[in-house]
Amino acid sequence: MDIYTSTLSPALDIGAGCYLLVIAVLSIVGNLLVITMAVKRSSRMKPPELLxxxxxxxDLGAAVSMYPLAVASAWNHRWLGGEATCTYYGLAGFFFGVASIMNLTILAIVRFIVSLNLQSPREKISWKTVKMLCMWIWLYALIWAIFPILGWGRYGPEPFGLSCSLAWGQMKTEGFSFVISMFSLNLVTPSVVIIFCYFGIAFNLFFTYKKSLNNSKRIPNIVKLHRRLLAIAVLVSIGFIGCWAPYGLVSLWSIFRDTNTIPPEVSLLPCMFAKSSTVYNPLIYYLFSQSFKKEVKQMGWRCLGSNSCRVSNSINDNGISMVNMDMKYKTEVTSTQQRSQS
Structure with a gap:
């Protein structure tokens, strides 16, 4: 049987294609909104917000470069393009996946650094540092994505035939060291770092709040802001790791057990669930960031009312920021400290 032919029913193929089409549209629109808001307020954007x-x-790169091919293949009932597009698709998925989880890890570390002294108005992370971190994230992901092309690891079709990824079942012997290294460095270690960083931030917020009660009634506003930003960051991390965890478990099962023991329909579900990870970040920003929601609505009304779409340039509460204090609260802190010293 052709490995690039779907092992699912035609109805399930069409359903999977429709699901991926919805995910693609939501991912592209949502992440474009996040990027557009950032560009509109770039003059006021703080360095860590670049993360x-x-x-x-x-997320946008994954949606644009991968999902259209997956939708077309699902509706064609076989993978289009054969080995060449399969390798491309697997490389793109692995590349953007590693870049995303490393971005979340660096973001957690930066959040922790910022939380060490919440009452300081001085920026702790420079533009140069953040740009270097972003470049490191992309380079690190690219190196790991190239390894299977060079022979350490392998890309191949999924058991259900409508997607491509790392060929887990074929790496039981020849690529086992790659699997162990990949899971250790790109899943387990980042997850542990993220958990420790956010627990550390929670402790810092608690002690800052307790300390501020003896000095001022206004300083807890900083804690409230960072608590909200912490909630957004934690939800984004949980969304990504939670989406990819079932896929990781099925992949490990494929390595230690015969892949034929997993029905195609069962292997399809964690793959589709993992692809939905690109939708959650804009949705979380919209639900938990008042300024992001407000600017999205403003842009929507302006788009409906005129030919040009404009976003308000008023100071907001860092709509997509998960790392900085709002300028309003910084001003409150500075004025409070000045009054306490006088």
């Missing part, structure tokens, strides 16, 4: 934009770029 949030970088995360949106990874």
């Amino acid at each position: 949030s934009v970088n995360l949106a770029i990874t």
Whole structure:
């Protein structure tokens, strides 16, 4: 049987294609909104916010470069293009996946650094540092994506025949070291770092709040802001890791057990669930960031009312920021500290 022929029913193929089409549209629109908002307010954007934009770029890149081919293949009931497009699709998926989780890891570390001294108005992360971190994320992901092309690891079709990824079932012996290294460095370690960083931030917020109660009634506003930003960051991380965890478990099963023991319909579900990870970030920003929601609505009304779409340039509460204090709260902190010293 041709490995690029779907092992699913025609009805399930069409359903999978429609699902991916919806995911693609939501991902492209949502992440374009995040990037557009960032560009509109670039003059006021703080350095660490670039990591949030970088995360949106990874999700947008995955949606644009992968999902159209997957939708067309699903509706054609076989993978289009054969081995060449299969390798391309697997490389793109692995590349953007590693870039996303490393971006979330760096974001958690930066959030932790910022939380070490919440009452300081001085920026702790420079533009140069953040740009270098973004470049490192893309380079690191590219190196890992190229390894299977060079012979360490392998790309291949999924068991259900309508998608391509790392060929887990073929790496039981020849690529086992790649699998162990990949899971250790690109899933387990980042997840542990993210968990420790956010627990550390929670402790810092708690002690800052307790300390501020003895000095001022206004300083807890900083804690409230960072608590909200922490919630957004945690939800984004949980969304990504939660989407990819079932796929990782099925992939590990394919390595240690015969892939034929997993029905095609079962292997399809975690793959489709993992692809939905590109939708959640803009949705979380919209639900939990008041300024992001407000600017999206403003842009929508302006688009409906005129030919040009404009976004308000008023100071907001860092709509897509998950790392900085709002300028309003910085001003409150500075004025409060000045009054306490006088």
